[in-house]
Amino acid sequence: METTTLTPREEARQLKKMKKAETWRRIKRNKMIYLMILPGLLYFLIYKYLPMYGLIISFQDYKPYKGIAGSEWVGLEHFHRLVTSSEFWMIFKNTLVLFGLQIFIFFPIPIIISLMLNEVRHTFFKKGVQTLIYIPHFMSWVVIVSISYVMLTLDGGIINAIIESLGFEKINFLLNDDWFRPMYILQVIWREAGWGTIIFLAAITAVDPQLYEAARMDGANRFRQMWHITLPAIRNVIIVLLILKIGDVLELGFEHVYLLLNSSNRNVAEIFDTYVYVAGLQQGQFSYSTAVGFFKGAVGLVMVVFANWLAKRFNEEGIY
C-alpha cells in the first residue's frame, strides 16, 4: 500500500539507490578480479601514465637533482627553440619523407601480395610462400640491418660484387645519403610486407565464393574479379589499417633508423626519435628533447584523430 504513495521523485531516488547498491554488489562480487588486474593497472600507471605526466618537464628547465617539483618553469621556450632551430626543418622533412615512403610505397605491397596469394589454388604452394615471407618479421632490426650491411658493404659485400662483375662502379650504399631512403624502405618491405598480408588474407576469406562464380558467368577475367570483388570486400580493413598507419606517422622505428644512421647520412636520416635520443640521453638536454618528443607525439595523435574523422565522413567504420 505504501509504495503507491511514492512521488515520482522519491521513486527516482529509490531507483538510484538500488542501482548504487547493485553496482556495489557487483564490485564486491568481483573483488578477486580487481586484485588480478591490479598489477597490470599499476604497470600502465607507472610506465605509461607517469611518463605522460613527465611531459611537463618540456615546459621547465628540468634539472635531475631538483626534480619536477623544484625545476624552474620556462613556458614554451623549448618548443620555440625547436621550431626556430636550423635543424628542425631538416628533421621534419626527413620524417615526412620516410612517412610518405611508408604510405605510398610500403602500404600497398601487402595488399597486392594478398590478392596474388588469394588467386593461388594449390594449398601447399600458398602455405609454402607464406611460411617463407613471414620469416623476416621475426628478425630483430639489428639482424635485418646487419645482413644488409654485410651484403652492401664495399669490401666483399655480395651486392657490390655483382655490380662490379656487371662492369659498373661500386656503390657506397651505407655512407651515401642518396641511398639511405631506398635502403630504409626496402628493409621495411623485406621485414614487414609478408607479415602484413595476414590481415588482408583473413578479410579475403570472408568473401562469398558465389560472387566470383557470378562474375565468371558474366565473363569477368581474373583481374576484373580482383578489382570488383576482392578489393571492395577488404576495403574496410584497408581503411582501418591506413588510419592506424597514419597514426603511426611519426613512429618510423627508432631502432631501425638509429641503426642506419651515421655521420655521413645524417642530413637525410635524422628523424625526431633519433634526435630525441641524441639530444636527450647523449647530450643531457632532458627538457628540450622531451619537448621534441612531445611535439612528435602530439602530431601523431592529431593525425590519427583526423584520419579517423575523415574515414567516418566517408561513411567508413573507422577505428573507434
Add this chain to the structure above:
Amino acid sequence: MAKQQRISMGSRVFDFFNYFLLALLAIITVLPFIHVVGSSFATSAEIARTKFLLFPTEFSLNAYKYIFSTDTIFRALGVSIIVTVGGTLWSMFFSTLTAYGLARRDLVGRRVINFLIVFTLLFNGGMIPTFLVVQQTGLLNSLWALVVPVTINAFNMIILRSFFMNLPQGLEESAKIDGANDFSILFRIVIPISLPAIATISLFYAVTYWNTYMHAILYLSDADKWPVQVLLRQIVVLASGINYDGQAYTDVPPPEVTVKMATIVVATVPVLLVYPFLQKYFAKGALLGSVKG
C-alpha cells in the same frame, strides 16, 4: 565455347605469372639468410674467391670457433636467454591476469580501464620521460630494465582478452557454483583450455625479448650486461667504425666477414628454431587482436 576457351587461356597465363612472381618473392625474401648462413660456414679464402656464395664447398667451423673462443658471446647469449625466458614468464603472468580480469563483462569500470590501455597505443610520454621513470624506479643498469618497463604489451593483452571473451561462459559459472574462486577458475580451467592462445602470445613475447636492442642501449651501461643483439651490432657495424654513437669496439681489429656472418646466425637461430611453432599458431592469434583491437 570459343569465348570460354579464351578466358581459360588468359587465366592460365595469369596463373603462370602469379605463381612465378610469388615464388620469386619467396626466394628473394630468404636468399639473404641463406647467403649469411652459407658464408658463415665458408673459409675466408673461399669468400674472397667466390663472390656469390650460397653454399660453401669447403665446410669450415673456424668462424664459430673464433666467436666462441671468448667469454663475450657466452655472456651475451646468457643475458639474452635469461631475459627471454624470465621476461616471457613475467609478461605472460601479468598479461594473463589482466586480460582475464578485463574479459569479465560484468566488471564495473571495465570500459574506462580498456580505454586507458588502448590510449597508451595512441599516445605516450616518449623516450625521455620514460627513461626518467625507469631511472626513478631504480632499474637503470639492471636486467630488470629490459623487462619491467615492457611488462604488458597492450596489443598482446587485447588479443588474449578477446580470446578469453570468446570462451563459453558456462564453464566458469558451473565452477563457481562448485565453490571455486576466480584464481582457481583461471588457473585450473581457463588457462588449460586456452593453451593455443597462451602459446601464441608467449612466443610473441619471447621473440620480442630475444630481439631487444633499444632498451639495452637506453638503460644498460655495463658492457657485460649487453644482450646478444647489442653485441651483434658491435661486431658487424661499429667495429668498422662508421657509426657515431661512440660505443666503439676499437681495441680489437675488425672481424673477418665469416665472423660477422656467424654472429648474425647465432643471434638469429633461436628465433628460427621457434618459428615452426610460431607458424602453427600465430596467424590465428595475430588476427584476433588486430581485427578487434
